[in-house]
Structure formats: structure tokens, C-alpha cells
Amino acid sequence: EVQLVESGGGLVQPGRSLRLSCTASGFTFGDYAMSWVRQAPGKGLEWVGFIRSKAYGGTTEYAASVKGRFTISRDDSKSIAYLQMNSLKTEDTAVYYCTRDFSGSYFDYWGQGTLVTVSS
């Protein structure tokens, strides 16, 4: 059974940093791209970015709203994807979901999400 478990969320002050983790199980993690999607309280879904599998270079792409501030990485030996968030803004407050990204086309599995609150 495919499982994605996010961790690392919490309350952080504006301008500070936070790193989220996504621990995967039930599939060969290294064979898949992984994406992060967020949802602000009471709002819709927003794609944040993704990381390709090593077979496709392990490179990353980001939404314009987070480019230059957020970095996605992966450790295939541990089946973990990371989302490093720097220079956080109040508008980054959201539940952050880790997703398995199938061929850059769709998100077939989602984690339960972790809440990040950016507030002073």
C-alpha cells in the first residue's frame, strides 16, 4: 500500500525557514517524481513544485510564487522528499501536501498534509 507521510509543519515567524519531510513507503520511491501542493485555510489547491526522479536528472521546477525561496530535494536511500522553505511570508500559511507525481501529468497519491502557519 502506497503511503506518504508529511512532517515538520508548525508555527514559524515571517522571514524564518522551515523544512518539511515526506516519508514514502509501498513503492519504489526512486522511480517517481514527487510534487508538493498546498492549500491555504478555506482556499483551493496550489501546486508548489516538483522534483524529477534521478532517471530524469532529479531536477526541480517551481511555481512562480515560491521560486527562489523554496527548494525541493530528495533522498532516495531513505525514500524521503523534502521541501525547504526560506524567507517565509504570512501568505505561505497552508496545509502542505506531498504527492506522487505520475509523469508530470497527475498526482495519484497524496499524504495527509502538514500545517504550516507563518505568523508573528
Added chain:
Amino acid sequence: QSALTQPRSVSGSPGQSVTISCTGTSSDVGGYNYVSWYQQHPGKAPKLMIYDVSKRPSGVPDRFSGSKSGNTASLTISGLQAEDEADYYCCSYAGSYTRVFGGGTKLTVL
């Protein structure tokens, strides 16, 4: 890029059919056959219902179907059931390896 346009809400009675539209541009919905739909119940993670415009993942009832015409994609739910009441989001590939979601539609089963 701008979010795809969905109606804020739709409703239907049990057994009826409803269709949710998702309008984009030639740079996203109209340009690629990579539209997907997600169902989200309150407090839960989204669930994939349709991918690549009209394909259904294993386990999704065949009451759910997807289509696309020009820059507008649609999700149709036939034989509405109480458990279908949820928020629905469309998503499209938008070029340069980016994705864009719709604003979401709240489906109410009367």
C-alpha cells in the same frame, strides 16, 4: 499563471447527473491532454478521480467521467450519491513543467 475557472458551487438530487466545468486557455487545458480531477472531503486529502482528461484510476466508480472541448474540461457525475458531496478541483499541465489548479467547486447533494 492564473487559476483555472470553475463554478463555485453545483448541486443535484440523488440519482441525478451534474457536470462541473473547468475553463482555461490554449496554454493549459486547451494545449495538453493532461487534465486531472480531484475530490476532497472536508478535512481530508484530495483523491484522484480522473486523469489525462478522461481516464479513471482503478477503484473510482464509472459514474465519474471526464471530457474536454477546446479550453474547457468537464467532470460529469451520474447517479449522484450522498457520498459524492465534496469539493472538486481540476488541474492542468500548463507548460514549462508547471501545473495549475482550478479554484474548486463545492458539490451539494440535495
